[in-house]
Amino acid sequence: MIYFLIVNYYSTNLVLELINSIEKTSHVDYKVIIINNSPDDDSIENLKNEYVSIFDAETNLGFGCACNLGLKWIYIQDPQAYVWIINPDAYFKENILDKVKPFFELHPKISILGTFIYTPTGEVWFAGGSFSNKSGAIITQNKLINMDVDYVFCDWVSGCSLILNFNNFPECPYFDTAYFLYYEDVDFCLRYANQGHIVAINNKFSVLHQPSSITNRNVFKKIRNSTYSYLLTMDKYTNKFIFSIRLTFQLLKAILAIILKPQAALGKICGIWDYAINNQNK
16 A cells, blocks of 8 residues: 655645645545644644544644654554655646556565656756765755666655555654754655665656645745755765864855845754754764
8 A cells, every 4th residue: 555644834734735636646545644833723633534544743843753753653554565655735637656566566675766856847957966975965856856776875855746665664754853854855764874875856746736835935944944955964974174264154144134035044054053052962
């Protein structure tokens, strides 16, 4: 069975559009698991049916921790499941779901599979990611356009749309709880790749995505969370010299943005402060 794992944060209309697109394109058994990160959003309960289960978080847990709730529940129910983690602001345009099981039967060693992500206008938004621990560069790159292959290896794939093959995990996979939002997908992929898991991307599976339709609601929080998570990732996967350079760049960006983008600048300064406070004993 395919389990779709969706984290909701005041996005009932978007989730409904996603579920409708799943229903229109699916000819396989599936179940939708919604982790409701906005427990006072009663409207999400209207989506519950025999195919859709909703679990309320007591508060906004952030993306990774909310996913962990869903992953744990699914793993208990079906440790051989395929779990498609997908953003509320993504949806399907064509039927590709019946290709998931045959793909993993043909390529069973792949543990984490990313998908192509397009904007509603048809532009490529994500097509594979790379990471350099020597420079700290986190890069999105187009790996599969016009390539007649089933998949290519990646350092990381976007948490906006990725599929987990539970068959390869002797224990339930999880996101690092230190991340609230942003870069948790990079850390997830790098951490499991370091354990020997294969991370890849496939251009036959794709979704449409409305970039930042949720996170852009509050620029200050977006920049604060992304800055903290970025520094945490640099700390975990680079050396002290590279980290120092990356931290200096973040400080310079904050200073330069104070006049033109004060909310973004304040968010970046607070993100740097959050990192310093949470990691002061290192």
